[in-house]
Amino acid sequence: MQSITFPGDGTVVLTEQPTPVPGPGEALVKIRASGMCGSDLHFLHGSFPVDPSVVQGHEPCGEVVAVGDGVPESQVKPGDRVLVHHYFGCGHCRRCRQGWPQMCETAPAATMAVDAAGGHAPYAAIPASSLFPMPDGLSFKAGAAIGCGTGTAWGAIKRAGGVEDTVTVVFGQGPVGLSATMFATALGARVIAVDIDDARLAKAREFGAVLTVNPRTENLVEKVSEITSGRLAEVVLETSGRAGDDVFTVLGTFGTAVFVGLPGEALFTTQAIYKKQWTMLTSWTCSSVELERCAAFVVAHDLPVDDLYSHTWRIEQAEEAYEWFGRQDAGKGVFEFD
Structure with missing residues (x-):
């Protein structure tokens, strides 16, 4: 064969x-x-x-x-x-x-x-x-x-502990990110899809995203702030492997971030963020x-x-x-x- x-x-x-x-x-x-x-x-x-x-x-x-x-x-x-x-x-x-x-x-x-x-x-x-x-x-x-890929997105949402009635930001709209957008929408989240490719963002809208943002041409924090009245997101899923630092700019207090994409890098100083009361997780398949x-x-x-x-x-x-x-x-x- x-x-x-x-x-x-x-x-x-x-x-x-x-x-x-x-x-x-x-x-x-x-x-x-x-x-x-x-x-x-x-x-x-x-x-x-x-x-x-x-x-x-x-x-x-x-x-x-x-x-x-x-x-x-x-x-x-x-x-x-x-x-x-x-x-x-x-x-x-x-x-x-x-x-x-x-x-x-x-x-x-x-x-x-x-x-x-x-x-x-x-x-x-x-x-x-x-x-x-x-x-x-x-x-x-x-x-x-x-x-x-689609199972990986499902696993990430489960690691987050659920996304119902949240504003959820999904970084990366490849197959994993699009699946996350689809699942989170079906579970009752308002999804903000982020990618640097406008064609992928158009696909994200088809999969239910209420807002799409290209951070190369739009101010990501401003866009997320507008839709959340300044509270930022309750859940962030990072599927691109390249947006670790951006996650922290849109995650609201008591928010949960799940890091999925590889290679991935996320750096923070505890003193600068400990009052945010964040939960940060990784997810693998x-x-x-x-x-x-x-x-x-x-x-x-x-x-x-x-x-x-x-x-x-x-x-x-x-x-x-x-x-x-x-x-x-x-x-x-x-x-x-x-």
């Missing part, structure tokens, strides 16, 4: 690999959609080390076609449509039992596209414990997005428990996750797809498989 790999030198290679056979505890998944994530570009250019022979793609979803030994039918069976939580832990430590295999305390978790085969291929053998049922009404493209809740919320509220995608590709277009994606001047891409 044709599979996408990254040697780490900025090139994309299509390799021919055998169709995997599910081992004990695994299921063979026919991949139906596999999303392109901003992290892919770090893998592509070698700034984050990955096995150069490993199949790329950590946002897949699809259908189970076979299971290995020891997988009970009550867990997963052929024909099931499944979401994929792309980290594989020991399954027994307290973090794995809580749904956080990426924080496995027994050993470093295996991660799809880093040291475990990913979803940029027609099939993948995946631990059955990392597969979760897709609700009816959820498309494979939406399921792929929820597997990482989401748990497998919240992955399922995120999917259910999307369906229950009929949210337009599919609209995050601007481009759909076939696997044989991999080189062209990543040349486009590397420019970072458009939306999100996905590989689809028959």
